[in-house]
Amino acid sequence: MSASAPIALPYLAAYPQALQAQVRQLLAQPQGAQEWLLRRHPKAHALRTDKALFAYVDALKTSFLRKAGTLHKVVYDNKLHVVRNALGTHTRRSVVQGSRLNTRHEIRIAALFRQAPEAFLRMITVHELAHLREQDHDKAFYALCTHMEPDYHQYEFEVRLYLSHVEAGGARLWGEGSV
Numbered sequence: 183m184s185a186s187a188p189i190a191l192p193y194l195a196a197y198p199q200a201l202q203a204q205v206r207q208l209l210a211q212p213q214g215a216q217e218w219l220l221r222r223h224p225k226a227h228a229l230r231t232d233k234a235l236f237a238y239v240d241a242l243k244t245s246f247l248r249k250a251g252t253l254h255k256v257v258y259d260n261k262l263h264v265v266r267n268a269l270g271t272h273t274r275r276s277v278v279q280g281s282r283l284n285t286r287h288e289i290r291i292a293a294l295f296r297q298a299p300e301a302f303l304r305m306i307t308v309h310e311l312a313h314l315r316e317q318d319h320d321k322a323f324y325a326l327c328t329h330m331e332p333d334y335h336q337y338e339f340e341v342r343l344y345l346s347h348v349e350a351g352g353a354r355l356w357g358e359g360s361v
């Protein structure tokens with residue numbers, strides 16, 4: 183690593199230059215980002231199965247978006263992050279039930295979040311749930327995200343820092359057998 187070749191930060195491209203510079207400093211230290219992330223989030227969540235994930239996401243939906251159709255499927259997806267460069271996806275399908283039209287939602291969450299702190303899982307869950315109501319990443323969308331999780335933006339930054347850490351060759355954290 184030389185000073186003339188700064189670490190690329192594709193996951194943090196939208197953040198201010200000063201913050202990117204701080205992240206580069208952190209990533210340039212051995213264990214720097216790892217120690218920072220583990221100090222912030224020492225523990226992994228215990229929601230390792232799709233069934234546990236569904237219950238978690240459905241409970242959040244019930245609290246904030248009770249009327250936004252039905253959650254039909256919620257799964258961890260191994261291919262998501264790699265293939266589509268997405269951390270989560272949401273798809274909707276309208277189905278006729280008697281005289282009513284019901285919307286069924288399917289949410290896929292990148293498998294990366296299976297071994298992660300609860301804050302990270304919460305961030306991606308809140309993001310995908312917000313898409314039940316708002317399709318675009320606009321002001322209304324982020325207002326809904328921060329309504330569901332006041333620290334949404336902080337957690338999104340930390341998720342992106344973690345991705346940058348892994349991209350730079352750092353160890354996976356929070357998993358069985360890691361650290």
Ligand SMILES: [Zn+2]
Pocket residue numbers: 309313319
């Ligand atoms: Zn989105």
